[in-house]
Amino acid sequence: MSxxxxxxxxxxxxxxxxxxxxxxLLLFTSPALTFFLLFAVFPLLSTIYISFYQEDVFVGLKxxxxxxxxxxxSERLLYAxxxxxxFFLIAASVQLPTALCMAALLTSGRVxxxxxxxxxxxxxxxxxxxxxxxxxxxxxIHPLWxxxxxxxxxxxxxxxxxxxxxxxxxxxxxxxxxxxxxLISIPSNIIEAAQVxxxxxxxxxxxxxIPLIAPQIGIITILxxxxxxxxxxxxxxxxxxxxxxxxxxxxxxxxxxRTFFGWGPDLGNQNLGAATATVIFFIILFxxxxxxxTVQRRLKASQL
Amino acid sequence: xxxxxxxxxxxxxxxxxxxxxxxxxxxxIGPIFxxxxxxxxxxxxxxxGPLKIPNSETFxxxxxxxxxxxxNFVRNYGNSTIITLGATLLTVICSCLAAYGxxxxxTKLSAxxxxxxxxxxxxxxxxxxxxxxxxxxxxxxxxxHISLILVYVGIFVPLGVILMVTNFRTVSNELKEAAxxxxxxxxxxxxxxxxxxxxxxxxxxxxxxxxVWNDLWFPLILTAxxxxxxxxxxIQQFVGTYQNDWxxxxxxxxxxxxxxxxxxxxFSKQFIKxxxxxxxx
Numbered sequence: 332m333s334x335x336x337x338x339x340x341x342x343x344x345x346x347x348x349x350x351x352x353x354x355x356l357l358l359f360t361s362p363a364l365t366f367f368l369l370f371a372v373f374p375l376l377s378t379i380y381i382s383f384y385q386e387d388v389f390v391g392l393k394x395x396x397x398x399x400x401x402x403x404x405s406e407r408l409l410y411a412x413x414x415x416x417x418f419f420l421i422a423a424s425v426q427l428p429t430a431l432c433m434a435a436l437l438t439s440g441r442v443x444x445x446x447x448x449x450x451x452x453x454x455x456x457x458x459x460x461x462x463x464x465x466x467x468x469x470x471x472i473h474p475l476w477x478x479x480x481x482x483x484x485x486x487x488x489x490x491x492x493x494x495x496x497x498x499x500x501x502x503x504x505x506x507x508x509x510x511x512x513x514l515i516s517i518p519s520n521i522i523e524a525a526q527v528x529x530x531x532x533x534x535x536x537x538x539x540x541i542p543l544i545a546p547q548i549g550i551i552t553i554l555x556x557x558x559x560x561x562x563x564x565x566x567x568x569x570x571x572x573x574x575x576x577x578x579x580x581x582x583x584x585x586x587x588x589r590t591f592f593g594w595g596p597d598l599g600n601q602n603l604g605a606a607t608a609t610v611i612f613f614i615i616l617f618x619x620x621x622x623x624x625t626v627q628r629r630l631k632a633s634q635l
Numbered sequence: 636x637x638x639x640x641x642x643x644x645x646x647x648x649x650x651x652x653x654x655x656x657x658x659x660x661x662x663x664i665g666p667i668f669x670x671x672x673x674x675x676x677x678x679x680x681x682x683x684g685p686l687k688i689p690n691s692e693t694f695x696x697x698x699x700x701x702x703x704x705x706x707n708f709v710r711n712y713g714n715s716t717i718i719t720l721g722a723t724l725l726t727v728i729c730s731c732l733a734a735y736g737x738x739x740x741x742t743k744l745s746a747x748x749x750x751x752x753x754x755x756x757x758x759x760x761x762x763x764x765x766x767x768x769x770x771x772x773x774x775x776x777x778x779x780h781i782s783l784i785l786v787y788v789g790i791f792v793p794l795g796v797i798l799m800v801t802n803f804r805t806v807s808n809e810l811k812e813a814a815x816x817x818x819x820x821x822x823x824x825x826x827x828x829x830x831x832x833x834x835x836x837x838x839x840x841x842x843x844x845x846x847v848w849n850d851l852w853f854p855l856i857l858t859a860x861x862x863x864x865x866x867x868x869x870i871q872q873f874v875g876t877y878q879n880d881w882x883x884x885x886x887x888x889x890x891x892x893x894x895x896x897x898x899x900x901x902f903s904k905q906f907i908k909x910x911x912x913x914x915x916x
Binding site: 370451461561609 | 729733752850891892907911
């Protein structure tokens with residue numbers, strides 16, 4: 332009997348303890364949670380909600396039906412999506428090998444005290460605003476006095492790849508720093524063991540280091556995907572609200588901006604804008620989910 | 636003999652690595668350098684030799700004088716400073732409190748909250764812009780510094796929390812227990828361990844400051860009015876308005892770039908730590 336009473340007592344005590352812990356936890360986390368839920372989560376969820384409305388009237392999937400079946404709207408959406416895919420593919424395929432090369436050079440142990448000097452220099456473009464990046468490069472490639480005679484930004488075929496490369500130039504520092512940190516955290520005994528076995532530097536890099544940092548390579552790729560499908564700034568800095576020559580630089584971000592604010596003769600529409608944002612959100616969500624469910628799991632599994 | 640040969644080979648390899656890094660560094664810094672030298676030149680100097688370093692004939696500070704005189708340059712600088720400092724300070728405070736809570740009171744709920752913030756790092760908040768505008772209109776906050784600060788804290792607090800969690804995990808329990816035995820309440824205990832996580836605080840501050848200062852989207856949408864314009868937005872409009880005054884334009888861009896390049900050079904270690912710790916979790 333007394334054991335029973337003791338057990339109940341302990342149960343109640345642990346319950347009040349847990350309750351006390353919860354209260355403290357909520358007390359400390361509530362400011363951060365409030366900001367995050369109110370200004371990040373709520374706007375996103377609420378955007379999805381209003382995409383089912385038109386002028387405060389519930390219209391179900393009508394907005395999406397318009398975006399996907401109206402001749403002009405669906406074409407714009409499809410092209411913006413394809414441009415984002417192109418933007419992502421060019422950016423990822425240029426940035427990854429370059430950043431990997433820089434990180435490998437920095438961690439090669441051959442620059443010693445100069446390491447942080449080079450690292451800082453290589454990162455400086457990332458600290459600039461897109462406005463400055465856009466302007467500098469527009470000057471450099473200006474057809475009248477720049478290094479090329481061809482109007483790279485004025486022609487539909489070259490406008491988007493040019494903007495992509497400007498963006499890569501600016502943000503290269505981020506993947507470089509990621510890969511740099513990943514490379515220096517590889518345990519040195521693994522590398523030493525390989526060296527004892529007579530493996531060359533190149534062989535060690537491709538056969539040991541790259542497989543070990545594969546999860547970080549994966550994370551960078553998915554972050555690049557998220558950032559690029561959200562991209563707006565660099566294109567706005569170069570073209571304003573305009574979609575570039577023959578809509579060649581129109582990506583989902585600029586399409587969203589135009590759908591909402593309107594552009595030229597077209598008036599903006601809040602609910603269609605929300606529907607566009609919802610489509611973009613689900614593209615990002617889908618891409619990220621597929622990535623984590625398939626690639627990242629395998630990359631992690633193949634780690635030591 | 637063999638050893639000497641090995642050393643020569645090694646040295647030439649070192650040189651190769653230096654040269655390759657130098658090549659990348661020039662690629663990164665060259666365009667910025669060209670912008671800076673041209674900001675000190677006369678109009679003629681800019682057009683006759685854009686790649687030349689200013690000499691006694693082409694040197695002038697006219698561009699800077701006009702850039703500072705024209706438009707709302709000084710006010711925009713002030714606006715950006717207030718918004719960046721406000722958002723950074725609030726993000727740091729909220730992140731520290733939340734991270735302390737999450738590491739100190741571990742329950743199922745704390746793991747859930749940590750998970751929520753981890754997802755939050757990747758959330759594309761700009762897609763919620765329409766609702767953010769509506770909220771700011773409702774609260775009468777359009778064209779105020781506060782509107783931007785609130786949004787930026789919402790966007791960057793998840794990264795801050797996750798970064799601070801990794802920092803608070805390294806604090807030993809002994810100090811906290813000692814504080815509690817001395818009769819400190821939970822908040823006091825938090826303040827006592829706070830100095831131990833200062834490297835983390837610096838990393839959070841550095842990593843919040845940069846995107847806030849450089850953001851174009853939210854200033855364009857929430858504070859486009861002349862009184863609350865940020866520097867980045869101001870420069871964007873400057874580029875559109877003063878298209879022919881190259882001197883002033885380039886000077887304005889240089890003035891816009893300087894604060895962050897300086898800050899980053901000073902705090903590059905903290906910044907890089909924040910970046911690699913925060914996103915790779």
